Amino acid sequence: MTRARRLRRDLSLPEGLLWQRLRRRAGSAKFRRQHPLGPYIIDFYCAAAKLAIEVDGEAHNRGTRPQRDAVRDDYIRARGLDLLHIRADEVLADPDAIAGIIIRTALPLHRPTGGPPPHAPHGEELHGAV
Secondary structure (H helix, E strand, O other), rough: OHHHHOOOOOHHHHHHHHHHHHHHOOOOOOOOEEEEEOEEEEEEEEEEOOEEEEEEEEEOOOOHHHHHHHHHHHHHHHHOOOEEEHHHHHHHHHHHHHHHHHHHHOOOOOOOOOOOOOOOOOOHHHOOOO
């Protein structure tokens, strides 16, 4: 059994509510839950968007957790991923709205293709064309 598989745990209530929505409403975005990344397990991950999502409960504000989370966040960002933090209480209040925000973040309206935009025709080239 791999280390990452041993580290997996049951989803919290907010994570479970969010997962139900992400896996059925995501459109063309594919999300993974509890995705291993080095020594960490990311709550949700969309490879196509290079987007990591963390659902943070109240425990993330206590003790040494904020410092540990900052180290984890730096590790995630250093690998070229965007990171979206979602508060657990926001998920509980409106899981559909939060899932919508995540999906819109993962599927921007305009994706760069790596090249310049197509050349728009000029008026003189259209003159006489019907």
